[in-house]
Amino acid sequence: MTSSPQTSAFVPAGGAVHAPKADMDVMRCLVCDIRNKSLCNSMDEEGLAALAQSSRQLLLPPGMTIVEEGEPALAFFNVTRGTVKLFKSLPDGRRQITGFADAGQFLGLSTAQTYSFGAETVDNVRLCRFLRPQLETLLSDYPTFERRLLAAVTDKLAEAQEQMLLLGRKTAREKVASFLLDRMKAFHQTANRRQEVENMASVPMTRVDIADYLGLTIETVSRTISAFRRSLLIASAENHRIRILSVATLLNIASGQKTD
Amino acid sequence: MTSSPQTSAFVPAGGAVHAPKADMDVMRCLVCDIRNKSLCNSMDEEGLAALAQSSRQLLLPPGMTIVEEGEPALAFFNVTRGTVKLFKSLPDGRRQITGFADAGQFLGLSTAQTYSFGAETVDNVRLCRFLRPQLETLLSDYPTFERRLLAAVTDKLAEAQEQMLLLGRKTAREKVASFLLDRMKAFHQTANRRQEVENMASVPMTRVDIADYLGLTIETVSRTISAFRRSLLIASAENHRIRILSVATLLNIASGQKTD
DNA sequence: CGCCAGACTTGATTTAAATCAAGGTTGCAT
DNA sequence: ATGCAACCTTGATTTAAATCAAGTCTGGCG
Structure with a gap:
């Protein structure tokens, strides 16, 4: 595999790579483009310097493991670009994705010695890693950070409770409608430019991931999305995006109002 | 309804009753029998006095509403006896119970102005209510309490992630086995006396509640429990208890190992 | 003490989604 | 440009659990 413009900032395979020295200095958090959409918005200038020195920035390509179920819980992460999937598995391989962490979201909190979940990158991801002792120091030194x-x-x-309602009580159609609306909301929260973001949903994950998130099979997800497309409720767009043509109808479907 | 010895401490109907003055004084938390199994174990003697003065104790009979979905989130609660169910509903009445809070557990945290969930008593419940401003004062004054x-x-x-795995990926049989084991664990954590608690599960909730917790119907729950009883994996006991005759087998079933 | 309402169980049938089974698309690597 | 591997779609069939339908059990009350 040779490097291409699109992936040149990322390792081809095998593991995480630390960002260049310039990205690790005391200024990193101060100039971070999504800090106001994350935990870090609780920090003043001095706190941002402390954050930068307590963390390292990582860049990871799609499909990389960030956290492994059952491994020692050594670190806490803040996603600053891309999308991460969090999941739990059964011994026979059945898997439930418990959430997607987009830019601005954290992951890796644990009171146990080991992680009770796994985490993998969905696309190209940038994240800040805080080792546990360093996180604890920050929590003690910055009460506003702890409160945040x-x-x-x-x-x-x-959010987890809302997802339990979805998993336990919604139909396939209602699940997919809810998912698309959530992805629209996530895209709105994440996108910095106001460039035709209206009614757009970012869907970088595969059908397998969507199915494992909604408690369905890939066939049911595919059929349901196809049906929405046929009904002109949604339309595909480039870059793993979906345009939502009727938010109102999808909202009705997602909340269980019958709209056939 | 006339009062009976069993319910004399509770209001017959209509609303919460505050416990007698003696239970509201500065000593209440100091002498609380489950404080070491709750958040309150983060407090020193002075803190316990502050807790007692920041909260009121409530006694509620079965089936009472503690928190209503969509109502202003004015209070935070700590359950000190009995079992509370937390749930979310769809407009057409479908309901998902997202958890049961037994003695020692808290409920009612919210960053939004309104509660995103409802809470009702399952049996006779005792709880401590903290109004929001008072809770915030406690968090600021007692860093160990906030950390806790x-x-x-x-x-x-x-726990919520574990329940998502159950709801999205487990079979009815696996769901019921997981539930019974969880109820056994809850009973162990709650019971103060070591009186033949071994392998006992406390199941004060109805089949409707169990079904709404596991994403099943009452018929499927009933059939599955009957099948476990027929296979001598469990046996009914008095006081809404179930004796688990083979924890190992139930553990295998709950984690997806086929054990037919 | 026996009635009754609410809770639970069991059986028969239906159905939403899973499974089984082909194909079709897409994009990257040669 | 071409091949192929991963991903996605669509159709046919099966199945786990839901639904429909009677009962049975239980405990509080008159």
Whole structure:
């Protein structure tokens, strides 16, 4: 594999690569383009310098393991670009994706000695890694940061409860509609430019990932998306994007109002 | 409805009742029998006095609403006796129970203005209610309490991820086996006496609640429990208890190993 | 003490989604 | 440009669990 313009910043295979020295200095967090959409917005200028010195930036290509189920929980991560999938597995290989962490989201919190979940990159991902002792120092030194993390975990719990409602009680059609709307919301939160982001959803993950997230099979996901396309509720766009043609209808479907 | 010895401490209907003055004084938390199994174990003697003065104790009979989906999130609760169910609903009445909070567990955290979930008592419940401003004062005044809450929410998130795996990828049989084992664990954590608690599970909730927790129907729950009983994996006991006759087999079933 | 409502169980049938089975697309590597 | 491997789509059939349909059990009340 030779390097191409698109992937030149990333390792071809085998492991994480640390970003160049310039990206690790005390300024990194101060100039971070998504810091106001993340935990880091709780920090003043001095705190941002402390964050930069407590963390290392990693760049990872698609399909890389960030965290392995059952391995020692040594680090905490903040995603600053791309999308990460979090999942749990059964011994026979069945897998449930419990969430996607887009730019601005954190992952890797654990009170146990080992991670109870795995995490892998979906596309090209940039993240900041905090080793546990360093995170704990930050929490103690910056009460606003700790309060912000508590709020962020509380929000994740509310999201998880919403996903339980989806998994336990929604139909395939309702699940896919909910997913597409969530991806639209994620894209809105993530995109920095106001460039025709309206009604666009970012869907960088495969059908297998979507199925494992919604508790369905790839065939059911594919059929349902095809049906939405045929009904002109959505349209495919370039770059793994989907344009949502009728947000209102999809909202009705997602919340269980019958809209056939 | 006239009062009976069993329910005399509770209101017959209509609303919460505050416990007698003696239970609200500065000593309440100091003498609380489950404080070491809850968030409150992060507090020293002075902190326990502050907790007691920041909260009121409530006693509620079965089937009472504690928190209503969509209502202003004014309070945070710590369950000190009994079992509470947390749930989310769809407009057409479909319901997903997202968790059961037994003695020692908290509920009611929210960063939004309104609760995104409902909460109701399953049996006779005792809980401590903290109004939001008072909780925030406690968090600021007692850093160990805030750290403990962060850990507790992190644990809840891990539980929620485990439940997503169950809802999305487990069979009915695996779901019910997992549930019974969880109820056994909850009973062990809750019971203070070592009185033949071994292999006992506390199941105070109805089949409807179990079904809404596991993403099944009551018929499927009933059939599955009957099948386990016929296979001598479990046996019914008094007081809404179930004795687990083969923990090992149930563990195998719960984790997807085929054990027919 | 026996009635009754709510909770639970069991059986028969239906159905939404899974599984099985081909193809079709796409994009990257040679 | 071409081949191929991974990904996606569509169709036919099966199946696990839902739904429909009776009962049975239980405990609190008159």
